[in-house]
Amino acid sequence: MPGRSSANSSRRHMPVEPALQMLAAERRDDQVIVTNQMSARLWLRMSDHPLDFNYNPSTMSGAVPFGLGLALAQPNRDVIVLSGEGSLLMSLGCLVTVVDSGAANITIVLLDNGMYEVTGGQKTPASGSSVDFAGLARAAGFPTVAHYRELDDWRDHAAELLAGRGPRLVWLEVGPAPDGVLTELGRPVAEQLQRLRSALAGPTDVCPKR
C-alpha cells in the first residue's frame, strides 16, 4: 500500500515480520494461534498449521474473545491470540473478561503499529499519546505482562514469557507490514474452521467446571 507507514513514525519499534517469526519459532505443536487483520495475512507466510486460525473475515475486536472461547473449552491447551492495538482498543473490556473467566491458558500478543493498518494507516485514538497497554493489562489483573520495542529483547525473553503464569499479555511495538501482505487472504474461513475443529477434537473436549 503506497505511502503506508506508522502514524507515529518517530516511535521506536521492531520490524513486524521477524517479530512474528520469533513467535513461530517458539510455538509448540499443540498450541493454537489465532490471528486477525494484518497479523492474519503475515502469519500465512510463516505457518500453515492445523491449529492456526486466521480470523478473516472477522469482526474487529473479535479475536481475543474467540481465543478465550477456545481456551475455556480446552483448558489443557494453550491459545495465543495476535491482536492489533486498534482491535484491542475497540473492546478494552475484554482484558477484564479474560481475567474474570479464570482462563490461564491464553496469551495475547499485542502488535502495536500505531495505526489502523488494514484501512490505510490512519491514526488510532492512541497513536499520538502514551497509552500504556502493559499498565492496562496489569490493572485488569494479568499476572504476566511484558513490553518490547526491540527485537533482541523480545527474542531474549519470548520462551520464558510464553511459559509464564497466564493469562499473559505481550505488547510488541512493531512497524508496518511489508508491502503486498494485506492482499494475502489464505484458506477460506470454512475450510480453516473445519481443519481447526478436527485438530481440536479429542479427549480434551470435555471441560470440567473450574
Add this chain to the structure above:
Amino acid sequence: MFSGPEIAETLTDLGVTHVVWLPDSELGKWEQDLESSPLHLVRVCREGEAWPLAAGLQVAGAFPVVMMQTTGLFESGDALRNVLFDLRVPLFSIIGARNWLNDNSRDSAKRFAQPILDAWNLDYQLIAEPADKPGLATHYLACRQSAIPGVVVLAEGVG
C-alpha cells in the same frame, strides 16, 4: 417467566455447557442458580464479545448459549453477523426482550426488537407466557439438530 432453577435445569438437561452472558434485570435473577449449576457462567463486559467467545467455545467442542437483552443484541450486531453468517457457527441465544409485554411502552428497544431479529434473519421462538416455556427446549433441539443458529426471545415487562 422461568425461575433460576428452571432455566439452569433446562439448559443442563439440554447438554449446554456454558452460558455467555451480559444480563438485564430479568435474566440477572438467574445468576445464583446458573452459578451453582453444572453450567459455566462466562461474563462479558460488552455484548459484542459474547458472540465470538461463544463461537470459540463451540468450535472447540463445547455447547454454549449466549444470553443478553435486546439492547445488547442491537449493540453486538456486527459480531453476530460475522459469527453466524461469515464463520457460520450455529450459536443459540436467549434474548430478553425489554418491555415486550408492556403494551403502552414507548421504549424504542421494544419497537426495534422484532425488526432487528427479522433483519438478521434469525430463526426465533417467542416465549411470552408460561405455556410457551417448553418452546425453549424444542427450539434448541431443533436448531442443534439442523445445525442452524437459533434464538429464544423471552418477553419481558418493564425493564
